[in-house]
Amino acid sequence: MKVADVVRVVRTLECSSLHAGHGRRPQMGRSLCSLLVAAAVTSHATVALATPAVIKAIGVENEYADVIIQIGAPYVQVTAIETDPNTDPHTFEVNPKIAGEIAAADLVVKNGVGYDAWADKIIAAVPNGKRKVLDVQHLLGLPDSTPNPHFWYDPKTMPAVAKQITADLSAPDPTQASYFQANAKKFDASLKPWLAAIAAFKAHHPGSPMAVTEPVADYMLAAAGIDIQTPYSMQAAIMNGTDPSPQDVMKQNALFTDRKVKVFVYNQQVTDTLTQSFLALAKKNGIPVVGVYETMPTPGFTYQSWMAAEVNSLNKAVTGKISTEVLHAGK
Known part of the structure; x- marks a missing residue:
């Protein structure tokens, strides 16, 4: 990319609308955005001078990065961007380092919606004719109006993602295709215990x-036959950072005080203060709590073990009234 092109990108990019989450729109100033793009372009131009020894891939959410690793390692260098299970991914803030990593990537897997x-x-x-972008929303053929963006909890999602990752990794060097395909088969097979656990729960x-609180695990809950x-x-309001209606809050409170639900x-x-009030009310009324996450808990989990742990927690809550507020690997 020429210097004149760099200047043109920085000047024309509409940064004011850049936001970090589904329905939440923290604003970013033009000066900061220009810095990010300039850093990305610089990194891209530098990387373009040399051929990397391995394919460089990014999973914007770490659950997608984990799948790339399982299929591509050791021939793929994978970076996960959103990784912290203790922070709200909706308010994620980009920085020049991350922009540079995306600019240099051969494959980017992102959620969409x-x-x-x-x-x-x-x-x-930062256009890059060699870079492949796997947008999970588009892969699944879902419209922009899809209300729930937490696709990784849907049992149908990751097999489709793994299949496309395999194809994208195989394209630069078809001689490695058989290796990636074999790993994809192993990945699909490794999902069977989770799928069996969902079927057994149902x-x-x-x-x-x-x-x-939110529709984070709703796809999996629906697959398990949960009401x-x-x-x-109310789920959408909390997800999008808006105030739910008083009527919805009253109905949610009644679910706990009247013990109409088996699990929270x-x-x-x-x-926030509202969700914490729900948590306190559930505990007061003896309703077990199961914690769910938007990014894969680390360390110690793979995508498969994470999903299996969530179903196991639901089963313990229903059968033994045991809460699992925080997941720990190996438990």
Whole structure:
């Protein structure tokens, strides 16, 4: 990329609309955005001078990065960007280092539906004809109006993602295709215990009523036959950082005080005074709590073990009234 092109990208990029999450729009000043793009372009130009020894891939969310690693290692150098299970991914803030990593990547896997829209701006600002971008929303054929962006909890998502990752990694060097394909088969096979656990839960506890804070795990809960009692309008309000209606709050409170639900599924990464009041009310009324996450808990988890641990926690909550507010590897 020529210097004149760098200047043109920085001057024309519309940074004011860059945001970090589904329905949440923290603003970024033009000067900072220009710095990010300039850093990205510089990194891109530097990397272009040399051929990397391995494919450089990025999983914007660490659960996607984990799948890339399982399929591509050791021939793929993988970077996960959103990794901290103790922070709200909706308020993620990009920096020049991350912009440079995206600019230099051969493959970027991102979620879509506005969940990681900041990455779209960086990708658009630094064109790279060799870079492949796997947008999970588009891979699944879902519209921009899709209300729930937490696709990784849907049992149908990761097999499709793994298949496309395999194809994208194989394209630069077809001689490695058989290796990636073999790993993809292993990955698909490794999902079977999780899928079996979901099926067993559905068979043994059909229609179990539960409350949630957000639709984080809703895809998996639906697959397990769980009856989510929390109004979706309230789930969406909490997810998007807006105030739920008083009527929805009253209904949620009644789920706990009247003991209408067996479990409270609580998003550990997005908490505020309202969700904490729900948590306290659930505990007061003896309703077990299961914590769920938007990024894969680390260290010690793979995507498969994380999902299996969530189902196991639900099963312990329903059968033994045991809470698992925080996941720990190996438990």
